[in-house]
Amino acid sequence: MAGEGSKFDVVIIGAGHNGLAAAATLGKKGKRVLVLERSGAIGGLATSYEISDGLPISRHAHLAYNLNPTVIAELGLSGKLSMRPLATIMLSDDARHVEIDGETIRFADGSAHPDGEAYKEIRNRIKKFAGLLAPLALRSPPDPGGGLSLAGAGEAMPLAALALKLRLMGKKDMRDFLRIVLSNIYDLALDDLPDGPLAGNLAADAVWGAWAGPRSPGTVFSLMYRYGCGGAPLLPQGGMGAVAGAFAAAARQAGAEIRTGVSARRVLIANDAVTGIETDKGEKISAGAVMSSAGAVQSMMLAGAEHFDVEAVRRIRNVRSKGMTAKVNILLKRAPDIPGLSKEQMAGRLIAAPTAIYVERAFTQAKYGEMPAAPIIEAVIPTLADGGDRHAVSAIVHYIPRNLKGGWDDAARARLTGLTIDTLARYWPDLRDNVERVDAFSPADIENETAAPGGHWHHAELSIDQLLTVRPVNQLSRYAFAVRGFYLCGASAHPGGDVSGAAGRNSALQLLNDGVLA
Amino acid sequence: MMKAQTPRSVTRTLAPTPFHDRLAELNFLNSWRGWNGFLSAEVFECSEKEYFAIRNQATLMDISPMCKYRICGPDATRIVNRLIVRDIRKVKVGRVAYAMWCDEEGMTIDDGTIFRLGEDEYLLLCAKHMYLWLHECAWGFDAAITDETEALCALSLQGPTAFSVLKAAGLEGAASMKPFDTREIEPGLRISRTGYTGDLGYELFTAPENAHSLWDRLWSAGRQWGICPTGMEALNLARLETGFLAPGVDFQPVHLALRRGRGRTPFELGFGRLVDFDKGHFNGRRALLEHKARGPRYHLVRLDIEGKEPAANAYVYHNGSKVVGHVTSAAWSPTAKRNIAFAELEAPYGGAVRDGLFAEIFIYKEGAWLKRNKKAKVVDEPFYRNARARQTPPNAF
Numbered sequence: 001m002a003g004e005g006s007k008f009d010v011v012i013i014g015a016g017h018n019g020l021a022a023a024a025t026l027g028k029k030g031k032r033v034l035v036l037e038r039s040g041a042i043g044g045l046a047t048s049y050e051i052s053d054g055l056p057i058s059r060h061a062h063l064a065y066n067l068n069p070t071v072i073a074e075l076g077l078s079g080k081l082s083m084r085p086l087a088t089i090m091l092s093d094d095a096r097h098v099e100i101d102g103e104t105i106r107f108a109d110g111s112a113h114p115d116g117e118a119y120k121e122i123r124n125r126i127k128k129f130a131g132l133l134a135p136l137a138l139r140s141p142p143d144p145g146g147g148l149s150l151a152g153a154g155e156a157m158p159l160a161a162l163a164l165k166l167r168l169m170g171k172k173d174m175r176d177f178l179r180i181v182l183s184n185i186y187d188l189a190l191d192d193l194p195d196g197p198l199a200g201n202l203a204a205d206a207v208w209g210a211w212a213g214p215r216s217p218g219t220v221f222s223l224m225y226r227y228g229c230g231g232a233p234l235l236p237q238g239g240m241g242a243v244a245g246a247f248a249a250a251a252r253q254a255g256a257e258i259r260t261g262v263s264a265r266r267v268l269i270a271n272d273a274v275t276g277i278e279t280d281k282g283e284k285i286s287a288g289a290v291m292s293s294a295g296a297v298q299s300m301m302l303a304g305a306e307h308f309d310v311e312a313v314r315r316i317r318n319v320r321s322k323g324m325t326a327k328v329n330i331l332l333k334r335a336p337d338i339p340g341l342s343k344e345q346m347a348g349r350l351i352a353a354p355t356a357i358y359v360e361r362a363f364t365q366a367k368y369g370e371m372p373a374a375p376i377i378e379a380v381i382p383t384l385a386d387g388g389d390r391h392a393v394s395a396i397v398h399y400i401p402r403n404l405k406g407g408w409d410d411a412a413r414a415r416l417t418g419l420t421i422d423t424l425a426r427y428w429p430d431l432r433d434n435v436e437r438v439d440a441f442s443p444a445d446i447e448n449e450t451a452a453p454g455g456h457w458h459h460a461e462l463s464i465d466q467l468l469t470v471r472p473v474n475q476l477s478r479y480a481f482a483v484r485g486f487y488l489c490g491a492s493a494h495p496g497g498d499v500s501g502a503a504g505r506n507s508a509l510q511l512l513n514d515g516v517l518a
Numbered sequence: 519m520m521k522a523q524t525p526r527s528v529t530r531t532l533a534p535t536p537f538h539d540r541l542a543e544l545n546f547l548n549s550w551r552g553w554n555g556f557l558s559a560e561v562f563e564c565s566e567k568e569y570f571a572i573r574n575q576a577t578l579m580d581i582s583p584m585c586k587y588r589i590c591g592p593d594a595t596r597i598v599n600r601l602i603v604r605d606i607r608k609v610k611v612g613r614v615a616y617a618m619w620c621d622e623e624g625m626t627i628d629d630g631t632i633f634r635l636g637e638d639e640y641l642l643l644c645a646k647h648m649y650l651w652l653h654e655c656a657w658g659f660d661a662a663i664t665d666e667t668e669a670l671c672a673l674s675l676q677g678p679t680a681f682s683v684l685k686a687a688g689l690e691g692a693a694s695m696k697p698f699d700t701r702e703i704e705p706g707l708r709i710s711r712t713g714y715t716g717d718l719g720y721e722l723f724t725a726p727e728n729a730h731s732l733w734d735r736l737w738s739a740g741r742q743w744g745i746c747p748t749g750m751e752a753l754n755l756a757r758l759e760t761g762f763l764a765p766g767v768d769f770q771p772v773h774l775a776l777r778r779g780r781g782r783t784p785f786e787l788g789f790g791r792l793v794d795f796d797k798g799h800f801n802g803r804r805a806l807l808e809h810k811a812r813g814p815r816y817h818l819v820r821l822d823i824e825g826k827e828p829a830a831n832a833y834v835y836h837n838g839s840k841v842v843g844h845v846t847s848a849a850w851s852p853t854a855k856r857n858i859a860f861a862e863l864e865a866p867y868g869g870a871v872r873d874g875l876f877a878e879i880f881i882y883k884e885g886a887w888l889k890r891n892k893k894a895k896v897v898d899e900p901f902y903r904n905a906r907a908r909q910t911p912p913n914a915f
Contacts, residue, residue, distance in 0.1 A: 272799060272803070314654055
């Protein structure tokens with residue numbers, strides 16, 4: 001361990017996957033990088049723990065579906081990761097579950113689904129548009145103040161390319177894109193589908209993590225975002241901790257040092273430029289740049305609000321990040337048995353969102369700070385694929401508000417546990433007697449454990465007013481965060497949340513490009 | 519921490535100030551205008567008489583409608599320094615400082631005076647409402663910000679005999695006050711040696727319930743010193759002569775501009791010397807550094823224009839053909855005996871290029887408009903400056 005006064009080029013706050021992606025990217029360019037992680041474990045929202053001896057399970061996030069292929073290639077992660085694509089099972093309380101496996105849409109018993117073609121048509125249209133938007137994720141947002149200079153034109157290239165590609169799709173598709181991009185998934189889905197499991201699938205996949213219901217404007221866009229890398233859900237072997245582990249290995253391989261159990265007390269600044277950081281233990285570490293993968297407000301406060309212009313402070317403190325997602329892990333006594341599903345199907349991505357209106361109703365209650373009568377759930381039983389005889393369920397329970405009326409305490413957490421089991425038991429009655437232990441993580445717990453603002457898994461709502469040139473806020477979208485040498489590198493920056501690695505990687509490249517370290 | 523103030527009842531017409539009864543008795547023309555929602559005298563009897571009283575006697579003006587904010591608490595100094603472009607730490611307790619403040623793009627929001635009442639206590643006086651902006655500035659800091667616009671009423675006592683009036687009113691303690699000094703001269707009565715006229719003068723602040731007694735005290739003490747009430751019209755001429763800017767007239771306060779590009783930096787307003795880049799971050803600092811490096815886009819300058827017809831609203835030309843700016847304020851200066859103006863010119867005019875400027879003046883004469891192109895000279899010094907205004911202790915007149 002380097003001692004007092006040790007000199008690094010860059011100190012990165014937070015060993016979430018984005019912080020690690022930034023560290024690996026910088027390390028590969030020969031920069032000396034130190035990553036500080038306040039908790040004892042690396043990974044942030046992507047960690048695993050043992051729910052029972054020798055039985056690892058994802059603590060918070062559990063599926064990777066947006067891991068950016070460019071990031072994987074640049075950091076050499078493919079050899080370090082073992083991930084399995086999952087079919088999606090839309091649970092139905094009459095055991096007529098619907099299976100979505102790529103282009104195959106059918107009932108779980110193998111019979112054809114009458115709406116399969118209509119569903120695919122909608123989904124593939126959104127995927128196609130998502131593919132157009134995807135390149136934007138790997139560039140810093142254009143500089144709106146850049147004007148019409150040659151350099152400014154270079155900055156706007158990705159947008160110009162997007163406009164060109166839209167045009168080349170032909171008039172019909174372009175019009176369609178412009179018509180739907182800001183609209184809501186509920187109307188789009190129900191234009192062509194009856195409300196049922198397939199509409200419920202589109203509705204649910206558009207809102208995971210979001211403080212938005214399927215009828216909220218912009219949810220078509222959030223579905224495009226989810227489909228940015230194809231949208232196939234991947235289950236990492238060993239849980240999400242393995243994904244973070246791969247990022248950490250890449251960072252270490254690139255020469256970065258990672259210290260856990262150390263947090264940043266404040267960013268040190270002299271003459272409007274970063275000089276290093278002070279840790280919670282009082283150690284001062286000098287560095288030419290500091291990158292923060294914490295949320296926008298926390299990062300600002302680490303530097304001190306006085307270093308930010310008044311308008312910037314106002315914008316930053318008004319960033320919307322109201323967490324809506326809880327995590328419930330259930331250790332089972334025996335192998336699961338869900339009526340109507342084969343063992344292979346049970347190993348898929350199980351979704352409790354039987355209709356789009358069900359999803360909207362859950363949001364309606366949650367947005368007023370209430371626990372919904374019936375939340376939407378994305379559950380996986382990762383142990384089924386591994387062939388062992390011990391099993392556990394990893395469940396993302398959505399529309400569990402961070403700002404719950406009455407606040408979060410043990411009683412509220414017990415209600416969350418009961419609600420999760422009740423909801424799953426509609427489709428899986430045997431579950432009630434099969435529970436050995438439950439670990440429930442409320443949005444408040446997730447906030448405490450990972451420092452994600454509001455427990456929000458995107459760190460800031462992924463809505464059209466908080467994206468691209470206005471993520472996290474207007475004028476601070478290009479990773480540089482007010483003070484020279486201070487950078488945002490986490491999910492609160494472009495392109496946003498999900499375990500994609502793009503924010504950290506882009507931020508590192510922007511830092512190098514800005515010449516701060518020269 | 520910051521506390522919300524109790525909402526007050528809404529006045530549906532212009533509100534009388536605490537001095538209104540006294541002013542109304544003297545306002546022979548019944549000539550009023552609105553000022554921040556208050557009734558303010560435009561002229562009492564004759565603006566020339568009021569102007570000459572500013573320069574030769576003593577005048578009283580009700581400045582209660584000025585916006586007044588108290589910033590008080592452990593972080594008050596940091597908040598003020600975050601707000602304004604100059605370094606308030608260099609202003610001692612008991613002193614008053616002229617200040618400008620900017621938005622994040624370095625564009626001037628407003629100007630005003632800041633009274634340092636204590637180590638951690640300030641009173642900000644300005645033309646425009648700043649309550650919300652001050653709270654924005656104070657987010658994350660520990661200080662209370664209160665709007666004292668109505669909790670404090672104020673009179674401006676200006677003119678060469680201003681000190682004699684104070685003395686006759688039993689306030690001779692002000693003798694030792696230097697320009698920009700402030701003190702609580704009696705319990706509940708604050709005085710500062712400040713003003714907007716460029717002459718010897720004081721401003722007095724007290725609670726509204728003491729308004730009448732303060733007015734009567736100064737009024738009766740001032741009779742032998744030629745005291746005269748003044749309105750906005752006379753003040754406007756005096757402030758122009760002495761080179762004070764009027765927000766909304768000589769520059770567009772950026773928060774009140776809807777169009778982009780209408781804001782101006784302190785450099786462009788001629789107050790670059792106030793900008794202290796060494797004091798740490800303040801609002802707009804990074805943008806102002808860039809503006810300083812790039813140079814000003816405009817120059818707000820004083821013009822001395824030939825002839826005697828005021829060049830109000832005139833375009834300013836360079837070499838007779840190219841419009842390079844416009845006049846923002848103009849008047850014939852009776853004291854300087856010059857035809858004076860503030861004008862905003864596009865750089866480099868008014869900066870590196872100062873010759874060949876003309877004002878295009880339109881004059882209405884007996885039913886017809888006459889056009890005159892008059893030579894305009896850029897001058898650096900105020901048109902009016904008087905040593906007696908700065909002398910301590912002041913002379914009797």
